[in-house]
Amino acid sequence: MLVVKGSWLGRLGGLPEFRSDDLGDFGGPFGFDTRDLGRWDTGLVAFLWDAIRAATRSGLKIDRSSLPDAIRKLLDLLPDEIAEPPKPKRSVFRPFYWLGGKVIDALTEVGALSDLTVQMSGGGVRAVLGRAMLRPVDLFSNTRSAGPSALTIVSVVNFLVGAILAFVGAVQLRRFAADIFVADLVGLAVVREMAAVMTGIIMAGRTGGAYASRIATMRGNEELDALAVVGIPVSDYLILPSVLALVITMPVLYLYGCLLGILGGFLVAISMLNITALGYYQQTLGAVPFDQFAFGFVKTLAFGLMIGLVSCRIGLLAGRSAADVGIAATRAVVAGIVGVIAMDAIFAVLADVVGV
Amino acid sequence: MADPTIVRAQDGSTPLLALRDVTLAFGPKVIQQKLSFDVNRGSIFAVMGGSGCGKSTVLKSMIGLLRPGEGQFLVEGEDYWADTEQRRIEIGRGRFGVLFQNSALWSALTVGENVALPMQMFTKLDDVEIRRLSLLKLALVGMEHAYDQLPAELSGGMRKRAGLARALALDPDILFFDEPSAGLDPITSSRLDDLIVNLRDGLGATVVIVSHELPSLFAIADDGVFLSATSKTSIAHGSPVFLRDYCSDPVVQDFMQRRHGNEDGSGRGQLR
Ligand SMILES: Nc1ncnc2c1ncn2[C@@H]1O[C@H](COP(=O)(O)OP(=O)(O)OP(=O)(O)O)[C@@H](O)[C@H]1O
Ligand SMILES: [Mg+2]
Numbered sequence: 223m224l225v226v227k228g229s230w231l232g233r234l235g236g237l238p239e240f241r242s243d244d245l246g247d248f249g250g251p252f253g254f255d256t257r258d259l260g261r262w263d264t265g266l267v268a269f270l271w272d273a274i275r276a277a278t279r280s281g282l283k284i285d286r287s288s289l290p291d292a293i294r295k296l297l298d299l300l301p302d303e304i305a306e307p308p309k310p311k312r313s314v315f316r317p318f319y320w321l322g323g324k325v326i327d328a329l330t331e332v333g334a335l336s337d338l339t340v341q342m343s344g345g346g347v348r349a350v351l352g353r354a355m356l357r358p359v360d361l362f363s364n365t366r367s368a369g370p371s372a373l374t375i376v377s378v379v380n381f382l383v384g385a386i387l388a389f390v391g392a393v394q395l396r397r398f399a400a401d402i403f404v405a406d407l408v409g410l411a412v413v414r415e416m417a418a419v420m421t422g423i424i425m426a427g428r429t430g431g432a433y434a435s436r437i438a439t440m441r442g443n444e445e446l447d448a449l450a451v452v453g454i455p456v457s458d459y460l461i462l463p464s465v466l467a468l469v470i471t472m473p474v475l476y477l478y479g480c481l482l483g484i485l486g487g488f489l490v491a492i493s494m495l496n497i498t499a500l501g502y503y504q505q506t507l508g509a510v511p512f513d514q515f516a517f518g519f520v521k522t523l524a525f526g527l528m529i530g531l532v533s534c535r536i537g538l539l540a541g542r543s544a545a546d547v548g549i550a551a552t553r554a555v556v557a558g559i560v561g562v563i564a565m566d567a568i569f570a571v572l573a574d575v576v577g578v
Numbered sequence: 579m580a581d582p583t584i585v586r587a588q589d590g591s592t593p594l595l596a597l598r599d600v601t602l603a604f605g606p607k608v609i610q611q612k613l614s615f616d617v618n619r620g621s622i623f624a625v626m627g628g629s630g631c632g633k634s635t636v637l638k639s640m641i642g643l644l645r646p647g648e649g650q651f652l653v654e655g656e657d658y659w660a661d662t663e664q665r666r667i668e669i670g671r672g673r674f675g676v677l678f679q680n681s682a683l684w685s686a687l688t689v690g691e692n693v694a695l696p697m698q699m700f701t702k703l704d705d706v707e708i709r710r711l712s713l714l715k716l717a718l719v720g721m722e723h724a725y726d727q728l729p730a731e732l733s734g735g736m737r738k739r740a741g742l743a744r745a746l747a748l749d750p751d752i753l754f755f756d757e758p759s760a761g762l763d764p765i766t767s768s769r770l771d772d773l774i775v776n777l778r779d780g781l782g783a784t785v786v787i788v789s790h791e792l793p794s795l796f797a798i799a800d801d802g803v804f805l806s807a808t809s810k811t812s813i814a815h816g817s818p819v820f821l822r823d824y825c826s827d828p829v830v831q832d833f834m835q836r837r838h839g840n841e842d843g844s845g846r847g848q849l850r
Contacts (some may be wrong), residue, residue, distance in 0.1 A: 232711055235703045239710065263749045263781065269712040292780030299773055300717045421761055441683070442730070542730035543685035 224273055227258035229552040232265015238565065240272035252277040252283040257294070267296050330533075338535055343466060345458035355454050360463040368429045370469035373478070375424055383416050384408055384443045384486030385413035401495040405505035413510050417479035418518045419566050422525040425472060426558025430533035433464050434554030437537025445540075456538070466531030467554030472526035473574055474521050480518070517578050521569050528565060529558045575576045592655045594619040594784050595640065595751065600649035602635050607637045611810050613649070622778055622785040624802035625793050625817055626833065630807055631807035633788040634756055640786065641754055642666050642755045647662035671700060675750035679757050679788075681728040688739045689716065690725040696747040715743040718773060720766070734761040742770070746777070753777065755787045759794055767791065771798050785838050792836065796822070804830050 230237060254270070274297065277284050286294050318459035349356045357360075391407040437460060439444050447455055484506060492499055540550035593616035601611040609632040615773040617623045625633045638644040640651060642658070651658045653669055661669070684694050693712035698701055702712070719739040729737055738761055745753060758774070762825045771794045777783050789795055795818040796801075804814040804821060806829060814821055816832045822834040832838060 232707070233697075233701050233703070235701065235707060237707070237708070264711060264714060266745070267780075271714060271717070272710075295772070296718065296780050299769070299776065301720075301722070302712070304713075304717065304722050377782065505685050537667035543728065545686035575581075 223253045223255055224270075224271075225255040225258075226266065227256075230262040230266035230269070232263050232268060237269060240269055240274045240276055241244030243278060244273075244280075245276055248282070251283040251285050253287075253576060256288065257292055257402070259290070262293075264296075265298075268291060270297060270461055271300050275303060285501070295521050309443045321336040335531060335535055338461065338531060339536075341455070341457035342461050344529070345462040346466075348458070349462065355458040356462050357459070360459070361466055362461045364467035365470055367432075368467045370473060371476065371497040372424065372428055372471075372482070375428070376421060376475050376479055377463065377482050378423060379420050380412070380417055380482040381486040384412050384488075385490045386486075387411050387416070387483075388487035389491035389494070392491060396495065401491075401497050402501060402505050404487065404491045404495060404497075405502045406509035409484060409506040409510040412483035412487065413480050413514045413518055417476050417483050418525065419523045419562060421472065421475045421479045422529070422562035422566075424561050425468060425475070425526065426529050426533075426562055427555050429468060430529045430558040431534040431551045431555045433530065434537040434540070435547050435551040437534055438540035438550040439539060441538065442544075461530075461534045464487065464534055465527060467503070468526035469523060470526075470532040472522040476522040477515070478516055480515070513578055517569075517573060521566065524565060524569075525562050528561050532557050532561060533543070591777065593652075594654060595786070596650075596652040596655075597636075597640075598650040599681070600636075600639065600646045600651065601652060602639055602790075603647045604635075608647075608810060610805060611648075613805075613811055615815060616799065617786055620778065620782065621786055621801045622774065622787060622799045624799035625786065625788045625805065626821075627789075628804035628807055628833065629790075631805045632810075633805060636737060636805070637754055637756055637786070637788055641674055642670050650674065652663060652692065661692055671696075672749065673750050673752050675745035675748065675753045677738070677741045677745045677753075677755045677758055679760075681729075681737040683737055683741055683744070685729050688726050688728055689721065689732070689743075692729070692740060693744050693747050697742070700748060712743075712747070715746045716740070718746065719743050720769070735763070736767065738762060739766070740772075742773075749781065751781070751783050753783050753785045755785065756789055757790065759789060759791045767794060768797075770794075773845060774798055792818070792834065804833070 252274075258267075270293065272283055286297065289297070345356065387408050388404055391404045392401070395401055395403050395407070437446075440460075446456060449459060488499070488502055488506075491497060491502055536550050536554045536557065540546045595617040597615050598614050600613045602609045602613070613636065617744055625636060627633055635644065639646050645659055650660070653673075656669075658666060658669065683689070684695070687695065690712055692708070693715050694708050697708045697711065699738060701708075713725060716725060719742050721736060721739045721743060724732060724736060731738065732740065738758065742755070742758060753774075755774070757772055774787070775798050776784055778785055787795075787799065799818050802818050803812045803823070804813070804825075804827075804828070805811070806813045808829075810841065813827055814825050816825070818834065821830050825831065827833075
């Protein structure tokens with residue numbers, strides 16, 4: 223006979239736990255006495271459940287009839303036996319397995335990205351032929367949020383970068399009385415490198431992160447599954463407009479960034495140095511030939527393509543929880559920024575070889 | 579909190595929950611207006627009505643997520659929405675247990691952690707006790723085997739049950755269930771009916787339940803209100819059985835008899 227009396231409120235803590243050895247060598251039928259039971263909540267039910275399971279394990283006959291109705295009904299809902307969840311296995315760190323795994327992951331990733339590119343290009347070709355499941359609305363709204371909405375940050379960043387370049391250049395060049403060459407420095411640096419890289423980084427952070435988290439959220443909500451069932455290819459419907467939007471806006475933002483960067487440099491130069499506005503203007507025109515713009519233009523096209531593809535891919539790979547969406551966004555931004563800088567380095571080497 | 583002796587000892591003259599001329603709206607879009615009803619202590623109160631008539635919205639305003647445009651919501655006579663936010667949270671945490679329509683489990687936590695989190699935050703229990711109690715709550719809904727699984731790995735019905743276990747975490751005395759049995763098989767669903775009745779009987783809880791499952795409504799609910807999407811207010815009060823047998827309103831009758839369509843055409847969308 224198990225006698226429970228007094229107050230049994232689990233939420234206040236300090237309730238005993240019924241262990242198997244509490245049964246001792248008790249042999250008779252297992253009954254309950256709850257005549258002096260005071261206030262109780264699920265804490266008591268947990269205790270009685272422990273007791274009943276312990277008694278069941280020792281093969282005792284259990285007599286629940288003397289329990290109050292309410293408690294008995296709750297106990298009736300509970301199983302008499304539960305399987306303890308298996309303890310997680312400790313894994314041993316094996317360097318070669320780890321390295322091999324990483325290599326395979328990386329190769330798989332390259333494969334998956336190429337596959338995605340191919341599918342998307344297929345979608346692009348179908349779009350040109352007018353047969354893709356690409357809705358102009360999506361392309362339009364993606365382009366608007368990637369482009370015009372980013373104008374402020376692109377302006378501020380490029381303007382300041384141009385100004386900083388002019389400032390650093392002015393301090394140095396003034397010592398050699400080469401004031402006017404600030405225009406060359408700012409013009410070349412902005413057009414060749416800074417505007418493209420800065421715009422790329424901004425897009426990776428702003429738009430790449432947004433793409434990854436949007437697709438990851440859709441995955442979590444089974445929206446992608448719903449698309450698949452209806453037979454709408456994700457590559458046409460989601461990825462193509464996203465990537466196209468970036469490819470369209472990036473070069474435009476780049477040209478705009480060049481303008482703002484040069485403007486920043488111009489304002490700093492004419493206020494700090496002894497040069498005229500017209501002189502600065504003509505020096506810049508002379509220093510930055512058209513092919514430099516073309517070079518930057520091509521670079522940003524490639525950046526846009528890369529950021530779009532990589533961030534969509536990361537979104538497609540994400541897990542299904544809210545935390546996974548955050549992880550996907552972070553990974554997309556990191557991959558985008560590193561990718562932009564790495565590609566820029568490759569372009570620099572290529573340009574040297576080709577002689578631009 | 580769950581305390582049968584005290585709950586039963588209180589006089590029954592003030593209803594536990596009461597809506598007084600409540601109007602609910604999202605911006606300019608009015609969902610329900612001039613809504614008044616009482617939920618008595620210890621009852622299982624059904625909020626009924628066609629899909630989209632505003633049942634979840636009414637529930638939302640009762641659990642403190644949507645401030646009514648007009649009117650009062652009284653918890654034991656206390657004007658809930660006139661209270662400070664601090665006080666509202668206190669009432670909600672101590673007394674309300676909520677099962678959302680889409681379960682709303684925290685996706686980054688395991689099922690066990692979902693149930694344990696409220697206890698970790700708001701009680702002084704140690705980890706062992708919390709584990710025992712959360713295992714018990716999961717076992718009550720037949721989900722103890724999923725303790726270490728993530729919500730994304732569960733079926734829809736299992737998520738529902740885990741959400742129910744989480745609603746029970748702090749032994750609340752007022753339970754709000756939004757479509758608890760949607761997505762459950764008939765056996766689990768009738769088990770859930772038993773569970774709800776037993777929680778009410780055993781723990782002295784009061785249950786406000788939104789449901790379309792007529793069998794379970796007839797079986798467990800002892801009071802209720804019927805909301806209409808056309809008139810945007812309640813059109814009948816009483817237990818589902820009473821409404822089925824005695825209510826003459828054609829919309830209510832169609833709903834209770836699982837018929838569809840009626841003379842004035844307002845029966846559209848009244849049935850699932
Ligand atoms: N966040 C919101 N903003 C604007 N309107 C909303 C919002 N949530 C719900 N609604 C509208 O309020 C109305 C009632 O919605 P609610 O979810 O309360 O319906 P319901 O009665 O619970 O339906 P169901 O039985 O299908 O769950 C619907 O017309 C819906 O469009
Ligand atoms: Mg609803």
